[in-house]
Amino acid sequence: MKNFIFFDIDGTIISEDGYLPESAVRAIQAARKKGNATLINTGRTAMNVDPFLREIGFDGYIYGCGTELEYDGKVLFHEKQTPARSREMVELVRRTNVAVLYERSDAIFIDRKARTLPNLQKLLELYESKQLPFADVPEDGDWYTDKFVIWYDGESDLEGFQAGLTGKFDYIDRGNGFAEMVPCGCSKATGMEKMVQLLGADRSHVFAVGDSLNDRPMLEAAGTGIAMGDSPMLHPYADYITANLADDGLEKALAHFDLI
Known part of the structure; x- marks a missing residue:
């Protein structure tokens, strides 16, 4: 077989x-x-x-x-997040002081209103060298994400961030101040x-x-x-x-x- x-x-x-x-x-x-x-x-x-x-x-x-x-x-x-759920995550990220990269099939998005930590900057430089397209998160419209990753440090409200994910995204800690968010299920x-x-x-x-x-x-x-x-x-x-x-x-x- x-x-x-x-x-x-x-x-x-x-x-x-x-x-x-x-x-x-x-x-x-x-x-x-x-x-x-x-x-x-x-x-x-x-x-x-x-x-x-x-x-x-x-x-x-x-x-x-x-x-x-x-x-x-x-x-x-293909499971996509709704624009409403995606926008909810944008607000959560900004409120809890973490750095973020949003990912979906056709694009990668950064949020210039959120923090930029060194390891995020390194990754963006790598993407630029590979000519991978990334864009800014728009402030309105039907924008959505599939999943996202964050970087955090001592200034981040990690507990508040995790609480805001409950029932929506699973939190996977990848170590070294880096975590991955995947839709529940x-x-x-x-x-x-x-x-x-x-x-x-x-x-x-x-x-x-x-x-x-x-x-x-x-x-x-x-x-x-x-x-x-x-x-x-x-x-x-x-x-x-x-x-x-x-x-x-x-x-x-x-x-x-x-x-x-």
């Missing part, structure tokens, strides 16, 4: 500084050649998946922590489960590979969850721990399960 392999991007296929090991490309392409379906499952929205990653060759994509599903070039599911796990159901796959033939705590639901929902070797926080939730990315961890994991 065909296997379905879901890959996180950052820290799993590429390093945090953008290094893409040849062994990772080789492994993904070999898995696909063997008849397996290869899919990306990422917190990034569609417009933020780099062309060089798409060129590796994938059958499908889960974007924005389960907010959008694409398979064989067709969008199967959406995650890498729900996205994967929807995709598996739509494709008629059996859970026992579903593999998930990740490196950070936002991959935990995906690993636990898969038939087999694989954690990268340099991801100790994720290890307790994995069925198998492979080597580090730079030590050909992705290729070694797929070879271990006879997927290549």
Whole structure:
């Protein structure tokens, strides 16, 4: 029976500084050649998946922590926030003194009325170097977002911010003053489960590979969850721990399960 392999991007296929090991490309392409379906499952929205990653060759994509599903070039599911809910989040961000980046399929938005912390500025500089489009949050109209991320420090009202999310967004702390907001009911796990159901796959033939705590639901929902070797926080939730990315961890994991 065909296997379905879901890959996180950052820290799993590429390093945090953008290094893409040849062994990772080789492994993904070999898995696909063997008849397996290869899919990306990422917190990034569609417009933020780099062309060089798409060129590796994938059958499908889960974007924005389960907010959008694409398979064989067709969008199967997309959960968008309403303009009213999106505007509510803008006001919450401004009131609680955090820095923000709003994400959706076609664009990234910054809010010049909110704070700009150093790590946000670094990310914007990276986006500029990659020529990724980003725009200002408009003050009116039917603007909306799919999800968003924040940066915070000692001057932020983090408790007030989290309280304002209740029942609307799940808060995922990524460490180092950085957090990700995903609509309640959406995650890498729900996205994967929807995709598996739509494709008629059996859970026992579903593999998930990740490196950070936002991959935990995906690993636990898969038939087999694989954690990268340099991801100790994720290890307790994995069925198998492979080597580090730079030590050909992705290729070694797929070879271990006879997927290549």
